[in-house]
Amino acid sequence: MIWGVLQFPGSCDERDALHACTLASGEARLIWHEERDLGGVDGVVVPGGFSYGDYLRAGAIARFSPAMEAVAALAAAGGPVLGICNGFQVLCEAGLLPGALLLNESMRFVCRQVDLLGAGSSSPFLVGIEPGERLSIPAKHGEGRYYAPEETLDEIEGNGQVAFRYSPGQNPNGSVRDIAGVTNEAGNVLGLMPHPEHAVDPLTDSTDGLRIFEAMGRFAR
């Protein structure tokens, strides 16, 4: 399993993502956003940060990067794609995931450890993460309020596309239905606002984030 981690101008979490992928499955490499060819990687992480300065809307410009066309092709072929924070915003803007991420309800940037609960997603991506299982993961974002129209929410809940919810009372941004992460209908594209790549080493206390990278590694194999 070889992971590729995209790097846009303004990305800032790509090194931690690279580290997490390496810990979970052995090999990972950075892919500059101007690359049209992903170089044969088996899965891709679209990392956090502030791609293109978050101008216009977070993720709106990054989605037009050459590398994103290759990511869309990989996703269409069933390859695993994980978008974290800004990466989640990019995947929503690109239409690879349902919904959008809006300015936090508080209008403040939040940076805190949150508990995520496995939402019973049917995604093969998350096999081994049980419904209601608690993962302690840091969240840090200004535009993380998940939104989708009611009928879309009912549809994605019905399809088992909600991957994670914030534990009751811990929703840091006003996301509808406490949604912290969703998948596409096929389940091979996952986006989430909190940062599992920052929770992989005992140095930073929780190592729960590694569970997500390990699950993705199992899926890709």
Add this chain to the structure above:
Amino acid sequence: MAKARVLIRPKEGILDPQGKAVERALPALGFEGIGHVHVGRMVELEAESPERLGELCEKLLANPLIEDYEIQTL
């Protein structure tokens, strides 16, 4: 080149915390009787093919899921 202005605003019914914050600040500044404040964006541009501005709005300038847009040719 045709000059145009694109107004982009949050869709009706979607929580707009910027608008709310502005609205809440008004009474303290002595502005009474102002409500339903919404904050959006304005993009000014010059286009060789103004007939394609709708497509530009749909694909980039606005996110039609969360925003409405209005194109004014000047």
